[in-house]
Amino acid sequence: MSQWQNFTKGFLKENPVFILLLGLCPTLGVTTTAINGLGMGLATTFVLVMSNIVISLIKGLIPDKVRIPSFIVVIAAFVTVVDLVMAGYLPTLHEQLGIFIPLIVVNCIVLGRAEAFASKNTFVTSMIDGFGMGLGFTLAVVTLGAIREALGAGAIFGFKFISGDAILIFAMAPGAFIVLGYLIAIVNKMNKGVK
Amino acid sequence: MKYILLIISAVLVNNIVLTQFLGICPFLGVSKRLSTAVGMGGAVLFVMTLATIVTYLIQNYILVPMGIEFMQTVVYILIIAALVQMVELILKKVSPALYQALGVFLPLITTNCAILGVAILVIRKEYNLMESTVFAIANAIGFTLALIIFSGIREKLELLDVPQAMKGTPIALIIAGLLALAFMGFAGIV
Numbered sequence: 469m470s471q472w473q474n475f476t477k478g479f480l481k482e483n484p485v486f487i488l489l490l491g492l493c494p495t496l497g498v499t500t501t502a503i504n505g506l507g508m509g510l511a512t513t514f515v516l517v518m519s520n521i522v523i524s525l526i527k528g529l530i531p532d533k534v535r536i537p538s539f540i541v542v543i544a545a546f547v548t549v550v551d552l553v554m555a556g557y558l559p560t561l562h563e564q565l566g567i568f569i570p571l572i573v574v575n576c577i578v579l580g581r582a583e584a585f586a587s588k589n590t591f592v593t594s595m596i597d598g599f600g601m602g603l604g605f606t607l608a609v610v611t612l613g614a615i616r617e618a619l620g621a622g623a624i625f626g627f628k629f630i631s632g633d634a635i636l637i638f639a640m641a642p643g644a645f646i647v648l649g650y651l652i653a654i655v656n657k658m659n660k661g662v663k
Numbered sequence: 664m665k666y667i668l669l670i671i672s673a674v675l676v677n678n679i680v681l682t683q684f685l686g687i688c689p690f691l692g693v694s695k696r697l698s699t700a701v702g703m704g705g706a707v708l709f710v711m712t713l714a715t716i717v718t719y720l721i722q723n724y725i726l727v728p729m730g731i732e733f734m735q736t737v738v739y740i741l742i743i744a745a746l747v748q749m750v751e752l753i754l755k756k757v758s759p760a761l762y763q764a765l766g767v768f769l770p771l772i773t774t775n776c777a778i779l780g781v782a783i784l785v786i787r788k789e790y791n792l793m794e795s796t797v798f799a800i801a802n803a804i805g806f807t808l809a810l811i812i813f814s815g816i817r818e819k820l821e822l823l824d825v826p827q828a829m830k831g832t833p834i835a836l837i838i839a840g841l842l843a844l845a846f847m848g849f850a851g852i853v
Contacts, residue, residue, distance in 0.1 A: 489832055492691070493776045497684035537744055544737040552733060570736045570783055574776040576688060641682045642847065645840030653826075653833035660828065 475596050478604030484577045485608035486655040491577040494568045495609055496644040502625050505613025506606065507561045508568065511550045513602025515572050516581060518546045520598030523586040539582045540573070547573045577605060608651075615647050666797050672853045673801035679777055680809040681843040686777030690810060691835055693768070700814035704807030706768040708800065710750060711778050714743050715799035718782040719792055739782055744773045777806060813842060 484490045491512070498508045522542050530538045551569050554562040562569065572578065581601055586594040614624055620639030622630035637643050677683060680690050686707075693703045718739050726732050751769045754762040772778060781802050785795040816838055825834050 489691070492687040493684050496687060537741065540740055540744065541737060544740050548733060548736050551736065567780055567783055567787070571685075571776045571780060573736055573740050574774050574779050576774060579774065637844070640847070641684070642840045642843040644684070645836045645843055649829075649833045649836030649840065652836065653828045656833065657828040 471593070471596055474593060475600040478597075478600035478602075479607060480604075480655075482601075483604045483608060483655070484580075484601055485605060486652055487659075488577075488580075489652075490580055491575045491605060492648075494571065494575060495605075495612060496648060498565050498568050499609055499613035499616055499644060500620070500639050501617045501623075502610055502613040504561070504564050505609035505611075507554075507558070508565055509602070509606025509609045511554065511565075511569065512572055512575060512577065512605055513599065514550055515543060515546045516578055516602040516605075517595060517598040518549075519543045519578060519582055520586040520594040521591060522546075523582045524589060524591045524594035527587050535587065536579075536583070539579060539587075543578050543582065544573045577601065612644075612648060612651060615651075616643055619643070619647075666794075668853055669794065669797055670801040670804075673798055674805040674808060675846065675849040676851075676853050678805045678809055678846050679781070679802045680806055681839070681846045683780070685780040686775050686806055689768075689771060689775055689777075690806075690813065690839070691832060692771075694810055694814040694817055694835075697811065697814050697818060699768075700810045701807075702764055703768045703771075704803070704810055706765040706772060707775065707777065707806055708803035709765070710743075710747060710769070710772050711781055711803045711806075712796065712799045713750070714746055714778050715782050715785055715795055716792070717746060718742055719785060719795050722786055735783070735786075739779055743778055743782070747773050777802070809842070809846075813839065816842075 478484065480486075482488060485492070485495050494508055494512070499505045519539070519542050523539055526538075526542075547570060550572065551562075554565075554569060581598060585597050589597070616638050618624055618629075619635050620637070620643060622628055622632075622634035635643075638647065673679070679685050680687065689703055689707075693699045721738065721742060722732075722735070726734060726738065747769055751762075754765065754769075781799050785798055788798075790798060813835075817835065820834065820838070829837075
């Protein structure tokens with residue numbers, strides 16, 4: 469597999485949200501608007517890339533039995549970094565994402581890539597994998613956020629294109645489940661069509 | 664009265680799965696059978712209550728006095744992982760019957776974001792120890808309730824003719840959406 473394929477596999481073919489169904493809690497929880505989705509996506513990408521780099525570098529030093537707790541500590545350290553940086557420079561976004569920032573630690577995508585990829589591959593490949601997967605996740609949450617914002621508030625990235633109220637239910641909890649369900653169904657259909 | 668309101672709010676109005684989006688992975692993963700849903704609910708009730716009490720004590724008696732609250736995420740996740748392992752070992756020794764029932768679900772719980780989520784939420788909401796414990800129990804009941812209703816519907820769903828692309832997760836998510844819609848009817852009773 470070339471590095472380019474390694475980079476792009478996360479976008480659609482192995483998209484963490486649409487195909488692997490990982491990390492659904494933040495996907496559903498923070499996507500009330502496209503901006504929130506983007507913030508969450510980039511925060512997760514940063515954690516993914518950094519933890520993949522560190523784990524691929526120290527994989528030889530960790531005894532096999534304690535590898536999962538060690539991975540979690542590395543991930544938690546980077547999540548704390550994101551949490552503090554965001555609280556300092558982007559306080560409104562930090563407020564909006566709330567509890568989902570510390571919860572990046574239990575996002576199955578991050579631990580999944582550490583265990584399935586970074587613990588077996590070299591530093592450069594792992595970094596590219598983390599970046600590709602992170603962008604795939606970002607793509608998924610921004611799409612979901614944009615659809616929910618368009619239907620629920622009549623706006624995209626904060627720019628209103630219809631005046632007055634829209635279909636409010638899409639900005640609330642039920643809308644998240646329903647829109648994601650249809651998106652996954654569409655991706656399934658597309659993948660079948662390609663084959 | 665305060666505690667009753669807290670329980671109703673956590674179980675019905677702000678249901679942890681259907682309105683807070685915590686613990687979606689086990690919600691979708693182990694909801695295919697009613698029996699596994701009950702087992703998972705029991706395991707979550709046990710670990711969530713224990714984890715919330717322990718992390719609450721650690722927060723207030725170690726992290727805050729030493730001024731290292733920024734270590735919260737790292738410390739909490741390690742405590743939860745260790746706690747789950749410990750519960751597993753103790754159950755195996757003390758009550759093999761209970762271990763049989765809950766055993767397979769315990770390792771999955773470490774990465775259940777509902778556990779870490781509730782532990783962090785009680786700190787953010789500034790609850791005291793008693794309120795935190797009640798809050799954790801109520802949230803676990805809310806999780807179990809949503810899981811049981813959902814698995815009941817999914818068992819029926821297997822007999823239905825669903826379009827090919829919608830099979831599995833997509834239709835499950837849409838049903839979860841409808842359930843969330845139903846739970847929105849509880850908004851305003853507290």
